[in-house]
Amino acid sequence: MYRKEFFVFDQDKPVPVVIRNYEEKDFPDLIRIQQESFPPPFPSELWWNDVQLNNHVTLFPQGALCIEVNGEIAGSMTGLLVDFDPQHPEHSWEAITDNGYIRNHKPNGNTLYVVDIGVRPAFRKLGLGKWLMFSMYDVVVHLGLERLLGGGRMPGYHKHANEKSPEQYIDAVVKGELKDPVITFLLRCGRTPVKVVANYLEDEESNNYGTLMEWKNPFSYSK
Template sequence: MYRKELYVFEKGRPRRAVVRNYTAEDFDELIQIQAESFPPPFPSELWWNREQLTNHVTLFPEGAICVEVDGVLAGSMTGLLVAFDPAHPEHSWEEITDSGYIRNHDPHGDTLYIVDICIRPSHRKLGLGQLMMQAMYELVVQRGLKRLLGGGRMPGYGRYADEWTPEQYVERVVAGEVQDPVITFLMRCGRTPLQVVENYLDDEESRNCAVLMVWNNPFLRG
């Protein structure tokens, strides 16, 4: 099981942090963090439930990551393994994650797919998302997988939907003309846009669109 102890900094003050796998003892707090992290208009039925979390720690515990700061659970990230075909990238979040239940987890898959990431609002701007993403990159390398992949919401797109296509919006985010809370964050974590997918998730802010964001294993060739 994964456990990394380190420091994060808040206004120059170091705070002790631990990145580790989450367990059943964390479920109640993880559900509360989901509620705090994804308030309306995000659909509340997409918050974790105990059955989903039980599947995460049972079917693929290595992909169930959380972070604590000074002993307080502050965020989580979840993944599963899939066999990804770059020639046929279209999919929805429900399809590829089994609606978050990950019963389709493929132990022989070549791609670590990120199901979800959330950080408690009170603990944002500490770099916790990047820490958990790094843990997932390490898992990709350890397992010899081809890539890490996931659909990034584009919540800033709604303000420009009458002017730009989703692809044009992403181009402007990549060019630095627009900052998107999710896409820009994922780029800072080292991921790059692969393709816009429509009807990815019931998400009015993103007009139901998402961007597949990839991190290729740098130790593999071809």
């Protein structure tokens, strides 16, 4: 199981944090993270429920991570293993994650797929999302997988949809001409775009698009 203790900084003040696997006792806190991290117009029915969380900790506990700040759970990240074929990348979040229930988890899969990542707004200035992402990279390396992959929301796209295709929007974000709250964050975490997918997730702000973004295991990297 996974546990990492270190410090983050609130301006110049060190703050102790712990990243660990979440457990059943954490479920109420994890649901609270969802509610605070994904307020409307994000659909409330996509917040975690107890059945989904129980599947996370039983089917793939290595992919169920949370981060504590001074003993208080401030964020979480969840994944499952899938067999990903780069030649056929199209899919929806609902299909590849079993709508968050991960009953399709493949123990011998080649890719760790990100189901979800969220940090409570009050803690976002501490950079916790980046640390969660880096910890999931640890899991990729530890399990000898090819990559970490996930679809990033594009919440800034609706502001530019009349003038840019989704691919043009992502290209502008990668070039630094535009900044997207999610895609720019993922770029800062070392993820790179693979493909824009239509009808990826019911998400008004993204016009239902998502951008698949990967991090390749540097110990098994191949073109």
